[in-house]
Amino acid sequence: MILYSDRHGPAQQKLVKDTADTVSVHLSKLKECHGGATGFKALEETWEAFRRTRETEIVPAILAGERAHYESIGAGIQKERLDRMYALIALFVN
Secondary structure (H helix, E strand, C coil): CCCCHHHCCHHHHHHHHHHHHHHHHHHHHHHHHHCCCCCHHHHHHHHHHHHHHHHHHHHHHHHCCCHHHHHHHHHCHHHHHHHHHHHHHHHHHC
């Protein structure tokens, strides 16, 4: 959405939400196998925070043209969360 202004419409927003729903489904499947594993709760919590921030702060900022705001969030807390999720996922797939 950031790079392509033609992707600000309802169809793109639905795609973003649908993709997040798919990630949540896969996370639920991982939970069946690894739910008690150390770090799994952190993965779930980090994903939910990432998703919530994207939906409630980043997407609205993009649609409002608030570049400094969405770049700050994306390069800050969202990058930290994404890096943390990658590290946590590696615990379960290796």
